[in-house]
Amino acid sequence: MTRTFYTLIWLIALPLILLRTLWRGRREPVYREDIGGRFGAGGRPLRRPTLWLHAVSVGETRAAAPLVGALRVRFPGHRILITQMTAAGRATARELYGDVADIAWLPWDLPWAQRAFLRRWRPALGIMMETEIWPNLLHEANRAGVPLALVNARLSARSAARYARLAAFAREAVTGFSAIVAQTDADAARFVALGAPRPAVAGNLKFDIDPPPAQVQQGQRWRAALGERPVLLLASTREGEEALLLDALQTRLPPDVLIALVPRHPQRFDEVATMLAVRGLSQCRRSTAALPGEGTRVWLGDAMGELFAWYALADVAIIGGSWRPLGGQNLIEACAVGCPVILGPHTFNFEQAAADAVALGAALRAADADAAAHAALSLLADASRRHAMAAAGQSFALAHRGAAARTMALIEPLIASGSARSLTAP
Template sequence: MSLAGLGWALGARLVAPLLALHVRRRVRIGKEIAGRIGERQGGGAARPPGRLFWLHAASVGETISALPVLEAMAARDAGLRFLVTTGTVTGAEMLGRRLAPGLAARVDHRFMPLDVPGWVARFLAGWRPDAAAFVESELWPNLLAAARGRGLPMALVNGRMSSRSFARWRRAPALAGEALGSFRLVLARSEGDRRRLATLGAAGALCWGDLKAAAPPLPVDAAALARLRAAVGGRPVFLAASTHPGEEALAVAAHRALVPRFPDLLTVLVPRHPERGEGVAAEAEAVLPGAVARRTAGGAPGPGVSVYVADTLGELGLFYRVAQVALIGGSLVPHGGQNPLEAARLGCPILLGPHTGNFEEAVDRLLAAGGALRVPLGTPPGGALADAVAGVLSDEARAQALTKAASGIADAHAGLPGRVAEALLDLLPPGQGSGSGVLVGTGPGGRDAPQGPIA
């Protein structure tokens, strides 16, 4: 182990008491489940008999992109069991909603242990996975070191390494090389990610495509969709999907600018983090008094409601199906953008702000094919967004051309989950192993940027 690795391990041991307190604080704000905080220290193992594959998906986006792979693996190996870990409560909730009943019986969920040597050792010893894969961008040095010690075959799937994370990892080249060199298989989501991962130590990294480009259409509850369509009626609907702080205000400003031309316009705000719903609604109410309703408060987008705050989890497919145009959140502010292909699969015309680095290749393909429109930042606030929305709402032929072009891009990687599933199944040892393995991921501290001791 490198000196950097030893330093990380020592630092984690020293801060472990503070991490335990941090987890308890997160319980109070709804980001942890009180009865399951022991899982953050590696507890709660209940290993089933037979072969066990461990899949880690940090949060909601990773969970959604991994589900088709999980389903394909289960279909190909009827006796395989799965341990799925997430780093967030919302990721766990999404998993519970999306798993088909037959597959759910073969899946155990736990929260990922924090990266303290004793905690990850307890987790690995309790579960003894036979092979493992991380989705996207988690690199936990202590977990990876423990995994290497157990010899667990593992893969990094849909590997993501942003330019910012790349610059941070380059400050700790030995640590990066140890982590990425532990993988038997590294599948990057894009050529840019593959090059950065290879430079840091994943010499054999491959790029087969982005799993988020291969996900099925977002699901919908048929009864909820019928109710929503009845409430909306024939009104034009502008959707601001998966928004981040600052974007809701721009969407509301755009709404005000659009009302003279579209007097019955309904603007739907879906915050990326539903817990922000109350604040988002209050912000909109200050601009449009008496014209705002919030879904979790029982509101509906009926007559008199101009802005509807849809602050629920897992219902974005519902709103894409009723909208005539959608802004993809995270792109008007420097976040990097959310997944535009979710809208493409549901035939909703796509608007993008200037910040789309999280889905750079998908966005480039959409723009080149005429499947999305770029919205520049400008003055007055929301003015350029209002112009783009009006351009789509007032021109049905243009809207249809956008959706047709976007659909072709969204369908390009339909066979990718099956191909990835085959590669992951190849990691498993033959026969009915009792579990001896290890695991790995891509980005110290989670998501995509180093956290904790490496800042």
């Protein structure tokens, strides 16, 4: 009955969801692509075993790279399908996997749409990244005999509390997975509390991502071009955070410090540029390909897929998503490149990684934007401490690798059994 009520809510909301998708397509045209795919429509692909991986947006799509690489090596005869829900995720998938995988939307979570999607692709295994729990998809996959695995799975305490309010609904959902492979022991324990029978722990796939050499070299070239000028990076900032951080930094930073500002979402690039202009901050946009001059206060990173280059450039990085209750953005990339990190108070999406990085001296925790500004000033004035944090960050990133291999060992039996079934399915 709970899933029926859930489906009814989807039906009532569907006209608004469709209108919102088309409206967002005005600024992000990718949202207007293949609307039929949102309902599971499309031609039937070639008859070949398919390994399907769903990553809702940019972070999950990038995190999947080590696993996609391992799947291609271990199962070269299988096709790879990668689905998303957001335009930015779809663009990232095309950038990373366009030559090696099919890219499609995951349908909205309506029973007939999910049935059509599963009939179309006949996947041997569906791999859901991190927190992708869709009740109707799980129900229809179980009916069709398609095993689903939730990998790199995380569940914050606040999310677990929300699920617990609908205990029967949550139990039905989590028991629908053939395997749950959690990031940490704490994540696994929360899944157990919701009813998952035997979640495994494999670590965080984000540790297995190698910094792209071309991006690191790009950052080093920027560094050489800017000379000795200090660079403070505001990385992956979310709505409302730029104003908080700039208010704290604007009057405190020495005039020679360049602020590199890279918003998380591309649809906000112009909005942030306008905000900088209103504040009277001289800016240079990365999309112009021009380097900032001596009088430039902010270098706006308004190009996608270059975050490793920004980390290679910066002396210190303040990580976004953590200054409002949004859960934080990925700090592992900065640590892997050797960039000292300052985190805000809200890192529940990276709870264990953030705690470990702080404990090992790779990151600092600041209570608010003013404290972050104070910490940044202190680090910019202390080269020896920055070097120590950089070394600690790289050691931290290297020490936690191996999640992709552990995850593969857990899902390979599901792939073997699912491949034979998918080829004989009607």
